[in-house]
Amino acid sequence: MLIFPLINDTSRKIIHIDMDAFFAAVEVRDNPSLRGKPVIIGADPRETGGRGVVSTCSYEARAFGVRSAMSSKEAYDRCPQAVFISGNYSKYQEVGRQVREIFARYTDKIEPMSIDEAYLDVTANKLGIASAVKIAKMIQYDVWQELQLTCSAGVSYNKFLAKLASDFQKPAGLTLILPEEAEGFLANLPIEKFHGVGKKTVERLHEMGVFTGKDLQGLSEMVLIDQFGRFGYDLYRKARGISNSPVRTDRVRKSIGSERTYAKLLYADEDAKVEISKNAKRVAATLAKHGKQGRTIVLKVRYADFSTLTKRRTLDEATAHFEVIERIAYDIFDELVENTSGIRLLGVTVTGLESDDGRLDLLERQE
Template sequence: MNNRWIIHVDMDAFYASIEEREDPSLKGKPLVVAKDPRKTGGRGVVSTANYIARRYGVHSAMSSSEALKLCPKAIFRFSGFQLYRAVSQQIHNIFHHYTDTIESYALDEAYLDVTNNKLGMTDPVQIGREIQQKIKQVTRLTCSIGISYNKFLAKEASDYTKPAGFTIVSVEDAPAFLAQLPIEKFRGVGKKTVPKMKELGINDGSDLLKLSELDLMKHFGKFGYSLYRRARGIDERPVEASRVRKSIGRERTFGPVLDSEVVVNTQLRLIAAKVIKDVAKQHKHGKTLVLKVRYQDFQTVTKRATFLDYIENNVDNYLEITSELLTNLPPVEAGVRLLGITLTGLDDLNYENLALNLF
């Protein structure tokens, strides 16, 4: 499938960049996109941080109170997902000018198959340049573009020179590009895998190429199968315009109803533990956590929190997020008869653990 042209568009520090656009005085300062923990009693979760704040170790999905400890001079700002979604829609409108074969992974990230595009353009570089320029003109935001013959390489290319990067990896260029790529940059190679790689003498793509498929599967299980192919630039996954949004969740109905925050949090902890167990069994992780609450009068409300990094699968982290979501709901003292937690936006744990340098 080397005759395809796929563009990966990755917005640069999307939420943070929108906040800086709305308030230019934030530029040049450490910015955390979250509610200020000093005003919320320490509660809150980081959606993203700009590049300056990230130098202090602040990252998506950590508690805002921890972010404050790491970066005491950080400015906390959160204008809301209504604004972020509106800007994302502007960007997707630009995509649709060229193709409807679009696979979105978050508000700020998408794959576009432009092999057979609406305008009959034969040069993917021209398409990529136009998209990057139009996004800048319409939104006043920058993005990084990666172009290649498959999704894996297109994503690697967009991540290669951020921010405002533009990288093309052709069939001819792929072997050299992958050979020099640090092993930490390969999709799916996370912090826990890197030490094992180093022990095996795998420091970059050229080292990875030396190992047989059997050796890689011996050391890394099913992920070894993927690594063998990625080292050779093989990825036959199509851009799925109608990508199904999968989810894993649990809910529980109560009788008598729950009427205190302590009891509700206790039950949420139990439900979160079950969801995490199910997620672990399926070897998944996700970017969106959904809280469902049904009250004594049968009013049912759902709230969700979406991150650009995959949410860390532990109970305390889930509770931090659900507690934040609860603050925007009617008081639990009104009587709660059902609670539910669902993780959506799922991908395989072996898949692209996109710790976006945006958020």
Template sequence: MSENKLQRKIIHIDMDAFYASVEQRDNPDYKGKPIIVGGLPQGRGGVVATASYEARRFGVRSAMPSKKAQQLCPHAIFVRPRFAAYKEVSQKIREIFHRYTDLIEPLSLDEAYLDVTHDKLEIGSAIEIAMQIKKAIKDELNLTASAGVSVNKFVAKIASDINKPDGLTFIGPSKIESFMESLAVEKFHGIGRVTAEKMKRMNLFTGADLKKLTEEQLLLHFGKPGKFYYKIVRGIDDREVQPNRVTKSVGAEDTFPYDLTDLEEMNVELDKIAKTVADRLQRYQLKGRTLTLKIKYSDFKQITRNQSFLHEINDLQTIAQTAKELLLKTSPEDKKIRLLGITLSNFNEIFTHKNTSQLELFQYDD
């Protein structure tokens, strides 16, 4: 590793069971009980956004169908998300971060990277700063966070997950390569379940196993991500903390309580989704050239259709009308539609805004 990389001080802060913890904090009756925030299990059922640690002990996980979560933990309390409340708390957490640095890259409402190589208070120690941030979050907001500290983003993110909840883990430069070698492949951020299974079929179970392959071999077996795997297994990550990220897309979708089979009903739902998208675009002063319609059928088959424009759009009428026209081209009559979504992308470069990753939360509105 170069001297420059050794000098960088990166903290990854990840709130513990954020939505569920906010609910337990705001409602004393929920304390110590298994709380599941997300779609309700009744009817078709929704999806788990997050679960308290009391519910996680039963195997409940984020993105799990609410019906399955209820089977695993029958006595769980299901709570609908209060996104406005979570966003307000997230803003207060961000204010705590800004006491130490302005180099903050939010990944969502509940996690962020901080570059404290040159911190505002001249504390000098990233570990001390992480401890102070955790203490401020606990004292001022009555919530807990876990922190990972290292010399780059990738290692810091993995470190924050090691001692949850309320953990603080430091992985120094001299420990990075041995730590990566001991890590199971499924624990590497960026290696999903399918890829991890493929690696195991190739007898690649740990970072040490991956490290035996050359970059060319990794590219051959895994395509472009192979270059990424080659670097991360050696703890190499040159990415800077980016306080201003460019939005690539803004969208919204809805899963319906029953299958839609009537075109008029589908169009009514598209009008609602288009309104949400248009509001978000105008709130962030964004315009895009490409509109994508997402359709998921009752058998979970999913398709997308898109249309590009010569000029940028963000007005409700164009978004709604285009989505309806794209839907019509799929011959929706007599089909059972479970979900519809609209996304706008291909933004003009001048339309950028700060902290755009907050938008990611709304991709899962249910």
């Protein structure tokens, strides 16, 4: 692989806005009696026989270890006093639209990542304001005054750092990372906090003795490329605050999926279905977060001999419901020709996405 010189574009002014516990915050705003209580957006397991998945939850619930994509049953076990709300996604989508209208007062360069977060390039903005920090504060003020919701903001010269910054002081925080501060900020960051570094990569980095950004900065580019391929190339640069991806205003998400590879092969159908269910839960939670639903359910199975089957089924109506996704994935699995060699990978994906008001992919298209 060719080694390219380090080119760091520090000329841009990027803001990442992330709404704080968005779905739960909307429910608390609209029902003040919920204020201060652990609120979970997801089916109440006491009413569903233990089924359901957490879309999101308030910070009071997070204090008990409740997280997005967790099963509702586990969330209840951790926090039995929680208030479960099934969720009103059309309402959340409308509030999300109102938030994006606030963004649009300042810039047209907006890249929504989901219903509750977006990148804004304010290098050249509509109000001619030189300070990106000032714009971030004005957005936070507008969101609070007009919608009675809080958001956290990260400000830096690229999207990677802006995203890390917005996560740094939640809720209602604002963090600025200047070019001369980037490497020091990253050096002190646990490697699992690096945006885009997944659990498997974290495990491999830990095996290499890498636990912080400083550890990562100590590895050569060739070592990282040798271990992680193209991603190693990116890791080397991100550890130094280099990420030149522009804010994209035409981002459209075509599918949402979850897959896992298993070090210990799966042989029993029951074990495979447990893993299919876990993937379906993660997909359902992500669909909810993005305000999406889809018509086609895809099951991917890779066996011990690395042969891979991908089967899909298209529904008459789009869905985002965990139970439907799980049932269809189970049906597809049951129809597969028996293979006794063991399963190495399972994945569930929903495609044919549309916004949950029936409009195809309009939620993330900002043109």
